[in-house]
Amino acid sequence: MGALGEGPRRLRDRQSRCLYCGLLADRVATLDYDWVLLEPEMEPLAHTVPAEHRWIVLSDGRVTVYGVCPPDPFQRCRIEHRLACSAQPLPDLWPWLTSLRVENGRQVERQKDPESPQPPETLPDTG
Numbered sequence: 001m002g003a004l005g006e007g008p009r010r011l012r013d014r015q016s017r018c019l020y021c022g023l024l025a026d027r028v029a030t031l032d033y034d035w036v037l038l039e040p041e042m043e044p045l046a047h048t049v050p051a052e053h054r055w056i057v058l059s060d061g062r063v064t065v066y067g068v069c070p071p072d073p074f075q076r077c078r079i080e081h082r083l084a085c086s087a088q089p090l091p092d093l094w095p096w097l098t099s100l101r102v103e104n105g106r107q108v109e110r111q112k113d114p115e116s117p118q119p120p121e122t123l124p125d126t127g
């Protein structure tokens with residue numbers, strides 16, 4: 001399905017400059033009749049990229065998010081330039097991990113709160 005395995009012949013995508021950092025990135029049409037700026041010369045293994053950020057190139061040159069889960073271990077993908085752009089904030093790549101961090105933060109706050117019952121540091125003196 002993807003065209004990445006078709007050898008050295010690879011359509012040179014149109015390039016555009018990133019509006020934030022000014023570097024060149026590949027401007028590629030998506031299946032949704034939109035455009036996405038992809039990081040040039042960068043095709044990491046799909047399983048090393050968070051699921052919603054794996055773009056694969058189709059035979060017609062357009063790209064779409066690679067939805068196969070779990071990903072083929074040898075599948076390569078492309079990533080959006082904004083993930084690699086030094087002038088843009090990094091989006092939330094691992095939302096479940098962010099939720100866990102927030103929840104752990106709340107747990108820390110609860111432990112600091114004097115109103116909430118504290119877990120006993122030592123066994124109560126019953127003697």
Ligand SMILES: [Zn+2]
Nearest residue numbers: 018020021085
């Ligand atoms: Zn940029």
